[in-house]
Amino acid sequence: MNLCSYLKMKKHILVVPGDGIGQEVTAVGKKVLEKIAEKFGHEFTYDEALIGHAAIEAAGNPLPDETLEKMRASDAVLFGAVGHPKYDNDPSAKVRPEQGLLKMRKELGLYANLRPIKLFDELLSASSIKPEILRGSDILFFRELTGDIYFGEKGRENDGDTAYDIARYSTYEVERIARKAFDAAMTRGKKLMSVDKANVLETSRLWREVVQRVAKEYPEVTVEHQFVDSAAMLLIKDPRRFDVVVTANLFGDILTDEASQIAGSMGMLASASIGDGTGVYEPIHGSAHDITGMGLANPMASVLSAALLLDISFGLKEESDAIINAVDLVLKSGVRTRDIADADTPKDKILGTDATGEALLSYL
């Protein structure tokens, strides 16, 4: 066996576009993976499956068993987005697209959501935050994904007059994500911020106790505890203060969306959801039904999700970096999608989803 055939990797990737612009952006993400396979001599096979509103329409279930089986059988999942505006205006709907997402996370044991907030120099001015505040920011969020108020019992009392939701965290849930975050901190700046609301919530007090305990295993890492309201403020005031951040499900949901503005746009941010089995890689943007089917969506978050997939699930660091470099070169060439264009962007440099994808492929 020569070196080339040794390095050649056979992997099966499941593409799950979901709803709205999920279709358009994962199509570009998949093309980039195909080009990487061709260029680096890997053999990637693909399948596709339904989730969210699309799955409700087709099968009456936001996460059909068939989708779940295909996910379990694949080496990694390239995911799009779920959601449909018709449910937003119908708060009483029993079957909802987001249930598919939550069930997938639970079934695959995806307890950690990694969200790198990386800044491309070309986009520093795209943010509403001043470039001099932003420059050099590099944050890696670890958001807990399978616990908290998102998965506790919820319901109505008093003839529907009172609603409740139960937040719950157990020691092992905090421990396992804290370890992943500390491990990452050791490979980065050896700084970790844990975000909670320990001055009010019991779940947060447990969270802080466990993080403090795990911290003893990592004496080299400097640990800072912040309340979530303070962290929401500091993210704008001083983003460079953040390096690795570990936080609960709800707080992570809010803070990572807020942090997306540091990068100028949701359209540039990838995420990884990992646990003990198949990892799922997806943009942090939603289904964006306002621009669905118009060919305007920014595919770079899906492409960067493909890069994360190669890095984390397949250990293909060089291939991953090639994609990130292609994104950087496309941006340096002046190409922008509408969401990251500004007043200085020439009209002919504002491209749609497919043309941006072609530009990316040309740099691979």
Place this chain on the structure above:
Amino acid sequence: MNLCSYLKMKKHILVVPGDGIGQEVTAVGKKVLEKIAEKFGHEFTYDEALIGHAAIEAAGNPLPDETLEKMRASDAVLFGAVGHPKYDNDPSAKVRPEQGLLKMRKELGLYANLRPIKLFDELLSASSIKPEILRGSDILFFRELTGDIYFGEKGRENDGDTAYDIARYSTYEVERIARKAFDAAMTRGKKLMSVDKANVLETSRLWREVVQRVAKEYPEVTVEHQFVDSAAMLLIKDPRRFDVVVTANLFGDILTDEASQIAGSMGMLASASIGDGTGVYEPIHGSAHDITGMGLANPMASVLSAALLLDISFGLKEESDAIINAVDLVLKSGVRTRDIADADTPKDKILGTDATGEALLSYL
């Protein structure tokens, strides 16, 4: 009875400095109230009471009965801040300063926290957000204060291995704050944003249903529903999109702190906590033990809290505006406290707490 004696108001104000810089800043707030009383011919009497860590130290109770009685007997409360870092590092402490704050809100029925985010032109550049994004922003938050996960049952299960917190909202709680927010929207831009997480939480679905129902009583008001993670992002991306915002306790806690960065500093923001009895007026900043006793704290939020007190609890709009105008004139004179100074601020214009207070008094 001549006009002057008719307009002369007799009011009793309770000053509750609390912890940390609460002492220093409410001292300035009180001086401003004294000057206003003298200038406009009102008769304000004052008393003082303990809360938070200070009250724990003195009486073993973060909200002594005596404090509560004095609050009920007063016409308005000028409040400082509560909190002490020793509890942050002791998550298991049973008696905590913040319990005093929570109990006060519950006992006085303070169900609505109003937080105006007003920008002083002079401070546009103090924010880390670009001035062109900020200019013209004017937001009024209504944060629900007595329900949600802050007041539900909380505790441990499985020998302390699992922690839980229960979030709960009843229809009447949402209704009464929604009405206050809609009333305010009618006197402003007739725009209201309701923030929830109705795609995941049952309490949020109740929240949205009730807001949609109350909205029918205000057909002139344009209502927008946003998820909390999206709102956290939009606050940075497009603050002018916000006018009146109504949201639950936890989401309001996070979003209003984030929004404080729009105003350049926590040190400039006042808040009112109102219900059916005595109203409480306080800065949104915390006890800031890192600068306590150093004479560096910005007293302007306490002074603007005094202005809100005069406006909302006493209906003294002219007196309130006189204070806001004095703050504006102090800023125009170039005076800054450390927290709102920038690289262009001459050193001799950076004043401490008391000197800033003297400057404010000179413009009244």
